[in-house]
Amino acid sequence: MSETTLPASSQPGSSQPGPAPRPAPRRGSRLLYGALGIAFAAVAAVGVNMLADRLLPRARLDLTEQRLYTLSDGTRQLLAGLRDPVTLRLFYSRRLGTTVPAYGAYADRVRDMLREYVAASGGKVRLEEFDPEPFSEAEDRAVGYGLQGVPLDQTGEQVYFGLAGTNLLDAERIVAFFQPDRERFLEYDLTRLVWELSNPARPVLGVMTTLQLNGDPRAMMLRQPGAGQPAVIMTQLRQFFTVKDVPLDAQRIDDEVQVLLLAHPRDLPDATQYAIDQFVMRGGKLMVLVDPQAESQVGRAPPGTPPSAPNPATTSSLDRLLHAWGVDAPSDKVVLDARGAWRVRANPNDRLQVVDYLAWFDMQGDSLSHDDVATAQLSRVTVASAGELRPRAGVAGVTFTPLLTSSDRSQLVDVAQVRDDPNPARVLAEFRPDGHRRVIAARVRGVLHSAFPDGPPAPPEGQQRPADLPAHRADSGTPANLVVFNDTDVLEDRFWVRVQDFFGQQVATPFSDNGSLVANLLDTLAGGDALISLRSRGEAARPFTLVDEMRGEAEARYRQTERALTQRLQQTERRLRELRQGMPQAQGQAQGQGQGQPGERAQAVITPEQRAEIDRARDEILRTRQELRGVQRDLRQDIERLESTLRLLNVALVPALVACFAVGLAVWRSRRRAAARG
Secondary structure, X not given: OOOOOOOHHHOOOOOOOOXXXXXXOOHHHHHHHHHHHHHHXXXXXXXXXXXXXXXXXXXXXXXXXXXXXXXXXXXXXXXXXXXOOEEEEEEEOHHHHHHOHHHHHHHHHHHHHHHHHHHHOOOOEEEEEEOOOOOOHHHHHHXXXXXXXXXXXXXOOEEOEEEEEEOOOOOEEEEOOOOHHHHHHHHHHHXXXXXXXXXXXXXXXEEEEOOOOOOOHHHHHOOOOOOOOOOHHHHHHOXXXXXXXOOOOOOOOOOOOOEEEEEOOOOOOHHHHHHHHHHXXXXXXXXXXXXXXXXHHOOOOOOOOOOOOOOHXXXXXXXXXXXXXXXXXXXXXXXXXXXXXXXXXXXXXXXXOXXXXXXXXXXXXXXXXXXXXXXXXXXXXXXXXXXXXXXXXXXXXXXXXXXXXXXXXXXXXXXXXXXXXXOHHHHHHOOOOOOOOOEEEEEEEEOOEOOOOOOOOOOXXXXXXXXXXXXXXXXXXXXXXXXXXXXXXXXXHHHOEEEEEEOOEEEEXXXXXXXXXXXXXXXXXXXXXXXXXXXOOOOOOOOOHHHHHHHHHHHHHHHHHHHHHHHHHHHHHHHHHHHHHHHHHHHHHHHXXXXXXXXXXXXXXXXXXXXXXXXXXXXXXXXXXXXXXXXXXXXXXXXXXXXXXXXXXXXXXXXXHHHHHHHHHHHHHHHHHHHHXX
């Protein structure tokens, strides 16, 4: 057994010193280690990015409030349910992106979205990309599909940025040219194209209306861009429905019509109302829009209407049917709402150049039902001179579900106030909100009873009853499904969409969700909701509601004070006129009596009491004007103070947060080092 001897320095009791301490690394070595660490970190970052690009090519984090960059459930549902393949061909001229960088960035966005479609479809969607250079075969194919060529410069070279889709039946759908202005509607446009290629059979939509939704033939004579063209809502509906016009004197609704859109019914004969009634009793779906004041019909009075008489074309009702079905839609009142009121041009003589017109307003937030699939994801709907809806007492078994509701800053006024003299300043000055909310649109469900309990009425004079008229039904048997609006201007282009000409192509850019609302509701009535979630996306506008409310309240106070001032001025002027009218008589009496000189006679005409009254009126006018200036000054100061606060937060908040984080991290590391040394 061997014996191990410890070194002398390790033996107990040894007094020799231990090994010498290791020398500190030189500064050059520290720099070398730092450079190697940085290089290693760079290599690791590149490697991680390459690995993530290969293994997670579509992984992304969408932090927007409305998740604008995430495929909607409707899109995923549609792509997952595709039975036949769909081929998408993207034609993008790279020279366009090189010359106009904004298009280059948007092209990357479109390309990434299309690749998301390919991945979500499980291979049913195929993507092909082409660069249509001048005089190339790719350019010939782009022209053959009907894509929009745009001249890039004065040489006449055409560039393309469009999409063509085909299916197994060689049906074609295109996006003629991708506009960056429609970026927030990109998913809607793409999914619509795929949906049209995968759904050749469309529901039949009947349209019965007195509005010029299909264009006004008389306006075609005008030399104005877009005059007489169909309404944008009709163009959109034809993309999803087979649209069939139904005459206003129809005595029977064809069985092939699944959904009936009845807009602005005026003076319908009993036979036509009976046809609508029985259509609903047989299980047909109905959307009806009536209106106490249709702004689209202003200036369209029927021939022979006296100039001073109210325009009958602006008012519509369907009381006989709606009353039988449990709905009240008064046509003599309109709703005013201070929240979301449109800013319009005021009278040139007013102090304010623009003013809130309370009869035209946007409904947002809690004004849109979040419990209905058609409105749950909408951001804004615009109405104009709308009336209210109410459930009718005494009709059992009917469910009345609001879809659009005004805010509690609303008021009901006579329709004459916006029909006979639509003065926005006067409407605002007389506005008195009562804290109640009014329903503008609603769903009606339940077993409905016919409005014609005694059977069909007599046909119009000179006409015969159709031989194939179905047997009379006294009720719907099963729950019916209706949508009722007391406003028709949701269909009017100027209240929800801007149409611009782009090298001969009409490009519609919505600023409100009216089109999505109507299409969603008709889809739900027709039994489909695959496109609803994506139609409702894309409104990324975030208005400064607090600033708007402050401005609206201050402006309302200003208008009310201004109206009181005007009344005082009129009273003072009337009093002065009365005094002047009495002056000749008083002067004649004074001259007849031969009293005094002309100056003394003038003093006798205006008594000290009258002079004091006039002075008091003038003082009151001065005080009121000071109040007006004070209201304007306070309004301006409040808005400027809020804007300054928001600007300070936007500019300084993020740097301040980063600085606080850096200071906190430095303090934490300092304490950690101190604890380690201790």
